Amino acid sequence: MNARSRPNALVLFTVFLCFQFFEMIRSDGDSDLLYVMNIVAPALAIAFMLPMLKRVEAGKRRFWRLIVFTLVLETLAQSMWAASDWIWQTPTPELSAADVLWLLQSGLLVVAMAQLVRGGKERFRLVTDSLSLLVSLLVVSWEFVIKPAYTDAWTEGIDLSVAVNMLYPIADALMLFILFIWVLNSDRLYSRAARSYIVLAFLLYIAGDTAYWLFVDIRELDIEGYLDACWSVGAFALALACMHEATDTRNAASNELPQQNRVFQMIKFGVPYLGLMIVTGIILIDRMNPFIQYALLFIVVLIIIRQVLFFAERERLHERLQSTLAMTEFVARHDGLTGLLNRKSFLEKLEASIDEAARSGEQVAVCYFDLDRFKPVNDQYGHRAGDLLLQAVADRLRVLQEENVTFARLGGDEFALIMEHATRARVGQLAASIAACLSESYRIEELELHVSSSIGVALYPDHAAMSVELIQLADAAMYMAKRKGGCQAVFAPAQPGG
Structure with a gap:
């Protein structure tokens, strides 16, 4: 069976129910044909559900197996109830085997519904x-x-049949309780159509049981034939729910509204x-x-x-x-690889530091540096080795972290730092420490790598008053350090009129 079988099943179920309602009205709720239809309805639902079980997701299969078993009990109970008239032709006792099967069905329906609310x-x-x-x-x-x-019964004593009849409203209350939890639970794994049919089926079972207990058992009204349609519609609704769940290829969660x-x-x-x-x-x-x-x-x-x-x-x-x-x-x-500030945050931090320095009359230093001989590492050992090397460099920079100093990775093997409340001597000492620390050998997995760093330094307001100019001058000073052999720090030259 596939998704195209659902309309066929719906048409068949509708035709069946129409005949059942017609026979119910014609016979005033009491005929052999109604007995047959009461047996056929759950059996027909089982016939449609069994081929679908293997297509249901494994986590939901237990629920549907329990549902099939409840329909089997319904079929057997209806058969025994009819047999008392057809075969034995004896009055139905107050507590028959069919009553026991129906009570077991109600209990099993409660167990099946409990499968719906295990999570959430x-x-x-x-x-x-x-x-x-x-x-x-x-x-x-x-x-x-x-x-x-x-x-x-309270005054004369409660016999077994009365006690059994009182179990029906308790089972119905439990089913209604679990149904409330499931409907209100925001974690729903079933498709919307399947949920609608499941809710309809259980409400019909609850309504049918309650009406039978209230009007037939208690008030002794001869209307049980008119209530059979509740269980027939409920069985067909469960079959349609199972078919939707087995053939709906879309994820149930995707059918939910965002709010x-x-x-x-x-x-x-x-x-x-x-x-x-x-x-x-x-x-x-x-x-x-x-x-x-x-x-x-x-x-x-x-x-x-x-x-x-x-x-x-x-x-x-x-x-x-x-x-x-x-x-x-x-x-x-922050940079995703090293955890240092990224370029955007570095520029924002530099602008804020310059604004604060302008108010306090202090200096801000920018150091711009990259790794000498980094490209051969990437070319020879691959990008993984290069990434691990960059992470090791970032770890060493954190060790050198000082108060009012912020490190950043600008991209590739380019790094920078901002020093607030800077002095020429302090930034020069920190730059020299960076050059010496980064030039020590690195142990990357099974490799021993050697790189160094060339550092350019620019000061606000000595070299420039704008953040972009400071970075450009520090970058230019870095290339001056490279031309001098690398592994050292070079200050930007004094600007004319500075």
Whole structure:
């Protein structure tokens, strides 16, 4: 099967459901054909899903295998339920084998849904959010549905069938709880179409189970035939979700909008407070019920935990943002190979130093130097050896770092430094130390390399008043040092009228 099979499956499922609805209305929800269709629906979904399992990503395959197994249980349960009329022709007992299979299916659906929320950056905070809403829904269900429905059972004793029936709303509440977490979780690995079908399927299963428990089990209304369509549509929705996940070649994450909708954000952050409002409203009606008061206390504790998690998460994000900004600024201002200032930052620093020197009446020195005999190293040993040599040079320059001295790599094997509050003697001493230090041999991997450095020096305001002129004069002085044999520092000549 491929992506073209999805429309065919959708048409087939639609036709099947139309016939099922027609037969449901014609027979008033009770016919042998409906029994057959209830068995065929999950079996048909399985038939479409099985060929798709091997095409689903390995990390998602467990979820879909569990879903297939739940549909197998659904098929068996429907078959046993029909067999009681067709083969045995006996009244269905209060607790039949089919009921056990359906209960196992509900439990397995909860386990399958748990596979969806194993990860996610906001998982723990979303769990507290959803749990507060779950508690409020359980309180409402207990006080206004379950407790009144089983009033006689509390006094006469709860038998096995009643206990089993009470497990359905618990399983449905757990499914709704996990569904909330998954929908609100920003880490979604499934495609948008698959997510939509999964949500639809589980909501239909929850609605069908709840309606069956409330109207058939409790109120004993003969409407189960009308509820079968919920499970048929749910099974087909799961099949379509699996087909989308297996045949959608695009990355699910690429389908996401860059920003979440504002309404969705309001719902996402308002979930715990909705639960608080529900339970508070119930207390206004029945303020003496200790069970509801304890539930309210539990929700308040959850909200406090949620707020702590929220602020801790925000603090982590803030620290990560600050670290990222610092790293970005460092990368923008520094040379990627040596970690020294790059040319742009060097020029900005020089302009700022000259402006400060102009106000204080002090001097600024610029040294411009490169490596003698660097090109033969690159030519003979390759660019890797050359890069390692440049990094070793930068390390030696850091050792020579002084107060008010800034080193930079301008490009290639060209380096420079700025000395603030400079004097001719101090900059001359530092330049000589650089020439001597850089001329010592280098051990690069298995190689022993020898280079030296020629250094040109220019002073503000003695040689020039502009940063560009200072650099040009220092560059010219460097070439004078090279002509004198290298491995030395030369000051720029005094300018006429200086």
